Amino acid sequence: MSEVRIDVLGPFALAVGGAAVTLPTRKAEALLALLALAPGGRLSRERLCDLLWPRSGVEQARGSLRQALAQLRRALPAQVLEATPAWLRLVEAAVDVDATGFARALAEGSRAGLEAANALYRGALLDGLDVASAPFDDWRRQEDERLRARLLDALRRLLQLRAEAGDEPGALDLGERLLALDPLAEESHRALMALHLARGAPGAAMRQYEQCRQRLRSELGVAPAAQTEALRRRVLAPPAPAADPRPGVAVLPFANLSDGAEHRYWAIGFTEEVTRALARFRALRVAARHSAFALADMALPAGDIGRRLGVRYLLGGSVRPAPQVLHVSCELVDADTGHYLWTHRYELEAGALDAGLDDISVRVAGALAVQVDRALLQGARRQPLENLAVYDCWLRGLEQLHEGTLASHDRARVFFERALELDPGFARAYAGLSLTHFNEWSCHAWERWEETHTRAQHFAERAVALDDADHVTQSILGRIHLYRREFARAEHHIARAEALNPNDADTLVQASLAFAYLGEVARGVDAQRRAFALNPLHDDWYFAFGCAPYLVGRELAQGVALAAKAPDAATDSRAHLAWAYAHLGRTAEAARFRDDFLAAFRRNITCGRAPRRDEPARWLWRVNPLRRAEDAAFVFEGLARAGFVVPPDLLP
Numbered sequence: 001m002s003e004v005r006i007d008v009l010g011p012f013a014l015a016v017g018g019a020a021v022t023l024p025t026r027k028a029e030a031l032l033a034l035l036a037l038a039p040g041g042r043l044s045r046e047r048l049c050d051l052l053w054p055r056s057g058v059e060q061a062r063g064s065l066r067q068a069l070a071q072l073r074r075a076l077p078a079q080v081l082e083a084t085p086a087w088l089r090l091v092e093a094a095v096d097v098d099a100t101g102f103a104r105a106l107a108e109g110s111r112a113g114l115e116a117a118n119a120l121y122r123g124a125l126l127d128g129l130d131v132a133s134a135p136f137d138d139w140r141r142q143e144d145e146r147l148r149a150r151l152l153d154a155l156r157r158l159l160q161l162r163a164e165a166g167d168e169p170g171a172l173d174l175g176e177r178l179l180a181l182d183p184l185a186e187e188s189h190r191a192l193m194a195l196h197l198a199r200g201a202p203g204a205a206m207r208q209y210e211q212c213r214q215r216l217r218s219e220l221g222v223a224p225a226a227q228t229e230a231l232r233r234r235v236l237a238p239p240a241p242a243a244d245p246r247p248g249v250a251v252l253p254f255a256n257l258s259d260g261a262e263h264r265y266w267a268i269g270f271t272e273e274v275t276r277a278l279a280r281f282r283a284l285r286v287a288a289r290h291s292a293f294a295l296a297d298m299a300l301p302a303g304d305i306g307r308r309l310g311v312r313y314l315l316g317g318s319v320r321p322a323p324q325v326l327h328v329s330c331e332l333v334d335a336d337t338g339h340y341l342w343t344h345r346y347e348l349e350a351g352a353l354d355a356g357l358d359d360i361s362v363r364v365a366g367a368l369a370v371q372v373d374r375a376l377l378q379g380a381r382r383q384p385l386e387n388l389a390v391y392d393c394w395l396r397g398l399e400q401l402h403e404g405t406l407a408s409h410d411r412a413r414v415f416f417e418r419a420l421e422l423d424p425g426f427a428r429a430y431a432g433l434s435l436t437h438f439n440e441w442s443c444h445a446w447e448r449w450e451e452t453h454t455r456a457q458h459f460a461e462r463a464v465a466l467d468d469a470d471h472v473t474q475s476i477l478g479r480i481h482l483y484r485r486e487f488a489r490a491e492h493h494i495a496r497a498e499a500l501n502p503n504d505a506d507t508l509v510q511a512s513l514a515f516a517y518l519g520e521v522a523r524g525v526d527a528q529r530r531a532f533a534l535n536p537l538h539d540d541w542y543f544a545f546g547c548a549p550y551l552v553g554r555e556l557a558q559g560v561a562l563a564a565k566a567p568d569a570a571t572d573s574r575a576h577l578a579w580a581y582a583h584l585g586r587t588a589e590a591a592r593f594r595d596d597f598l599a600a601f602r603r604n605i606t607c608g609r610a611p612r613r614d615e616p617a618r619w620l621w622r623v624n625p626l627r628r629a630e631d632a633a634f635v636f637e638g639l640a641r642a643g644f645v646v647p648p649d650l651l652p
Contacts, residue, residue: 306335
């Protein structure tokens with residue numbers, strides 16, 4: 001390695017003997033950068049004067065060049081610079097230039113070379129270097145475009161190589177880097193769509209398509225190319241026919257017809273309430289809202305939406321809020337024929353909203369010729385619909401909860417507490433408060449474990465006491481008992497949540513994780529499969545939950561296949577991959593995921609503090625409450641094999 005290091009890809013940087021050196025002027029930096037990038041190794045004094053001092057006379061420019069050259073001589077070792085009356089150059093053997101290494105790495109053409117080139121390119125050429133010279137700026141812009149074009153070509157080849165090697169996380173990261181460099185590159189959007197589709201995440205593939213379509217339309221005024229549309233059709237290809245013989249229905253987002261965006265949440269919230277009400281009926285198979293929402297914005301024909309979601313009937317409509325009243329229009333469509341089966345319009349006063357929801361549920365059930373128990377139908381009505389202000393608080397709090405940060409949890413509490421001021425009997429508000437503390441307890445607040453889990457349990461028990469027929473509150477309370485290792489009580493509430501709403505995909509995938517911890521592996525696998533079938537366009541966190549019954553059940557290949565699709569979906573996902581790979585004898589993968597987890601643990605759990613040697617294992621014991629001693633022994637033996645420090649007191 002040479003004594004002098006010059007970096008020009010990104011902000012200019014100079015190091016001599018490993019120590020950073022700051023040149024006294026920007027012109028001196030620009031002069032050294034020009035020499036470092038000189039084709040053929042040297043530049044004439046005339047050319048340098050034209051680039052750096054274009055407004056000066058000949059003699060004045062030459063004098064300025066001599067001053068800048070003197071500054072370089074003082075900063076650099078004597079053997080680095082060569083000068084004649086006609087030209088200047090750097091001795092190639094005496095300097096390392098990142099752009100030169102970048103070119104060599106690209107010329108090599110191997111994956112290792114492309115990886116090296118990717119690492120060397122830190123940003124735009126001489127980013128931030130301003131010398132107030134138009135010729136220099138033109139030269140820099142042209143050079144930057146040339147280097148950037150070479151980089152983009154190299155990254156596309158590298159992305160393909162990473163994908164072919166099975167490095168899905170690396171390929172996805174590279175795809176995002178390509179789009180950051182060139183957001184309008186449709187080829188990069190397609191590559192990411194294909195990667196998401198290959199890893200079994202069609203929902204992510206459709207979101208990537210939407211991002212591509214919207215960007216092309218807003219910035220170029222064009223539609224996606226034929227290749228992109230063909231890939232979209234592959235993503236939307238119908239899944240295998242559902243084995244479930246029950247009629248399938250999907251509730252599409254109700255359109256918000258208000259003049260302002262402030263009522264946007266009303267349309268979304270009403271759609272979600274109808275979905276939850278329908279999902280309570282065992283006679284219906286109801287598509288998860290995530291998948292229905294993902295397809296609704298595509299303006300697809302009813303038949304395409306129905307085939308992709310595996311349902312025949314589509315419920316949609318519109319919501320138009322007004323003071324003390326809500327105008328609702330509903331339409332039920334046969335997706336196979338496109339015919340309307342039923343339409344109805346409502347003008348609901350604040351005190352009659354729950355009856356309106358009940359009426360919608362009754363008419364949908366009648367149109368599908370399903371015999372539904374009237375008592376169950378009555379139980380589907382929600383108390384907050386009696387009061388617009390209370391329901392407004394619930395929706396706003398839920399929206400904040402979905403953001404999943406400590407700050408958003410605090411904002412959510414404000415809305416839930418306001419709802420309870422207006423209606424102390426509103427069970428969902430207590431459930432919301434419980435969730436804010438549960439998410440901190442199980443994900444963020446390692447240092448306040450006792451405090452946060454006590455609050456989470458307190459509010460969940462209040463919610464269940466007010467409404468024990470709500471599957472959401474039962475699921476939350478069950479998970480709290482699970483993390484407290486009160487296993488019998490946990491199993492009771494998790495099973496009751498599943499029984500109350502067997503068609504809620506979120507509840508099912510959470511139950512799959514809970515059953516795995518409880519040692520009920522077969523029930524966990526069944527819940528995972530049903531959740532994925534109900535919500536084929538699910539978010540990545542489904543993989544983190546759904547892999548658990550396979551990993552605990554020693555079906556490691558299947559568990560790893562799911563967990564590896566979203567290794568960043570949960571903080572402990574990479575730890576699970578580490579111990580599973582260790583049991584499989586794949587030590588390199590185990591070590592890589594162990595190191596990745598430890599970095600995430602320091603970032604997310606100890607907030608930058610270096611953890612104690614045994615702290616990661618103790619945290620993993622806390623957040624993975626395994627009921628059976630043999631399951632705990634299996635997991636922690638894998639952690640030890642992967643290189644974790646496992647204290648003896650954690651082993652059964």
